[in-house]
Amino acid sequence: MLIPAVAARLDPGWASRVAAARRKLWLALFHPRTVLEAFRGETPGFRPHRPFWGMRGGVSAVFVERLLTLLTALPSVRINPVGRLRHMASGPRGTVLLDFAAPPGGAPQRLSLPAATCALGLGAEELFRAAGVDYAPQRLSVAFGWAEVAEADLRHCPFSLLLAAPGAPALRVSAGPVAEGGRRVMALEFGHVPEGLPHPGAAEARRALEETGLLREGAPMRLLGVTSLPCLQVPSFDNRRAFQAALAAFHARGPEGWAGQLLCGAGRLGFDSMNEQILTGLRIGEP
Known part of the structure; x- marks a missing residue:
């Protein structure tokens, strides 16, 4: 009841996807008993206890900024800002x-x-494109919106609220930090928007905030913007085969003498979340 309702909002074809990769659809995975306990208002009985951790400031960008500051202060690290990689080729004396x-x-x-x-x-x-290898996986576009409201007009404000009911005006609502003047920006995820259909607007944002009981009915709300981005790589068998073929072509046609490491999404299909990138960095940093 919970997982299918959320999955269908992100990917209408979710049921035919690679089971082990469905987590890439941003699904919230809960054991049925945990869900039942939550709906009954009981304390979840799951053990071991794993509390969530967050950053002061409320968003992951704060963590990235602090990490960059720490790295910049290290004498053994040199930060060299660059744009997107455009071309990759063999160089002299075993270089790329x-x-x-x-x-x-x-x-x-x-x-x-x-x-x-x-x-x-x-x-x-x-x-892969920089190395001359064709690779264009199928992606799903997801619509996002940001609305600014007065903190005093919020009846309650959880960090993140998942809306699983079919027909809900949004998929998820997340709260940003309180800004100057007692204003708070609420981030709204509307789910997949099929090509050709209009983006959600102010009416959908207000519905998402009011019908969930977050925002006082009729309270002032300013829509800061709505956008749709092709951010979800479909966890399909076709995409998996395309990635494996592109990776093999890269190793066959890539720079001469290449024996380096490919990290994140280039080294493993869908391995692109912050958690996965941190784990990859820790692994290659081991002596």
Whole structure:
């Protein structure tokens, strides 16, 4: 009752996807007993106890900014801002040449790295395209919106609220930190929007906030924006086969002497969440 309702909002064909990869549809996975206890208002009996951890400031960007600050302060680390990888080729004396587009406020760059030991943490589409390998996985577009309301007009404000009911005006509502002037930005995930259909707007955002009891009915609300992004890579068998073929082509046609490591989504299909990237970094950093 819970999982199918959420999955269908993100991917209408979710039931035919690779079972082990359905988590990539941002599904909330709960044991039925845990769900029942929550609906009854009981304390979940799941053990061991695993409390959620968050950042002061409320969003993962805060964690990235702090991590970057710590890295910048290390004498053994050099931060070199670059744009997207445009081209990758063999260089002299066992090197690989990486041509990057200009980052904001910067200039295009060419880096030369040892082909045998370098590690590249890039998305699969960006890396394979730079190496001359065709790869275009099927993606699903998901609509997002941001609405600003007064903190005093919120009846209650959980960090994240999942709306599983069919026909709900949004899929998930998340609360940002309280800003200056007692205002709070609420992030809304509306789910998959089929091509050709209009994006949700202010009416859907208000419904999502009022019908859930978060926002006082009729309270002022300012819609900051709505966008739709092809951010979900479909966890299908076709996409898995396409990735495996592209990865094999990269190793066959890539830079001469390449023996480096491919991290994140380039090294493993769908391995692109922050948690997965942290685990990958810890693994390659082991002595």
